[in-house]
Amino acid sequence: MTHTLVPVEESATLRRTVEYAVESALDASDGDAHITFAYVISADSTQLPGSELEESGRDLLDRIEVWTEEDAGEHIDELTVETTVLGADEYLFSPSDVARVVGARAVSTGVDRIVLDPEYDPGAGQPLLEPLKSELSRDDRFDTEEAPVEHPRRSARVVAPASASRFLGTFLISFVFYQVVGGFAGIFDLVTGVATALIAAIVLSQVTFARPPQVGASLARIARWCVFAPVLLWEIVIANLQVATVILNPRAEIDPRMTRIHAAVWGALPVTTLANSITLTPGTLTVRERGQDLYVHSLLPVSREGLFDGSLERWVRFVFYGRRAMRIDSPRERGDAEVLQQSDDSETEKEADADDDAGGESA
Structure with missing residues (x-):
């Protein structure tokens, strides 16, 4: 039996990552595949069961179960699907913290491989995927791989149409910034400031403003x-x-x-x-x-x-x-x-500290 663990979080590539994990698990197994989808609660959570963030994670896991049934199709009987929430009783702030919790789950449940979403980031305060992948790869008790799925194309326009207001706005901002940072010392600074601002406006005016600035x-x-x-x-x-x-x-x-x-x-x-x-x-x-x-x-x-x-x-x-x-x-x-x-542990520690203080005062 093969056992795959997939950490999940809302992302543009999550749906295709689930599809890849299901198909590859079924291909690698001999009619007996096991997949665990894990939602990891990181530093911005309440760290309690029933919290708002954990509830949103369980909603996501419910959707993933539906996707898994669709992807497995007629082979659904050959697949065991499990969902879990990790980190609800800890404060996970860094990629190493997340890797520790995910790795511990993999070892305790006999996971053979971990599949990572290319855009996976549970919000641990910094870019996560590469350091997480590096931390998990150090453990030779399971394999770690990134799902080979394509990133969606960005449809938003980067370059806006040229306009006089965009050009003038970029010019004025660049000129004022030049004078403030460089320190005005005479005509030379005025001339070089105008030249610098003009170059900046020509090159950057179409990417500086999302919409044409209104002067007033x-x-x-x-x-x-x-x-x-x-x-x-x-x-x-x-x-x-x-x-x-x-x-x-x-x-x-x-x-x-x-x-x-x-x-x-x-x-x-x-x-x-x-x-x-x-x-x-x-x-x-x-x-x-x-x-x-x-x-x-x-x-x-x-x-x-x-x-x-x-x-x-x-x-x-x-x-x-x-x-x-x-x-x-x-x-x-x-x-x-x-x-x-x-967390309950934190409250328990506070109560214990209070009891200790009371005992000390009584003594």
């Missing part, structure tokens, strides 16, 4: 950026002082938690701006982004309260949508903020 709206947004910059700097200073206070005071409260915010911002650039602004503020780190959902690790209760009050979210809306957008309720008021639960 762009100038207004730049002005709002100038207002937002000192606000963000102030938030960073305050957060630095809060974290420094905790470092200097061993008795200060530290309560690391994973949180989820459904942000009231729309579009790739606004969401990215908000995620990066949160990360720039000490005490909070954006671990992952899924659409408008931001998974943020918060170190201190005060950091978490500021996140839920939505100050940075409100200012990002101001930058991209104007003053009226600041009136939207905070994530806490909208019910779009939550602290994701910790």
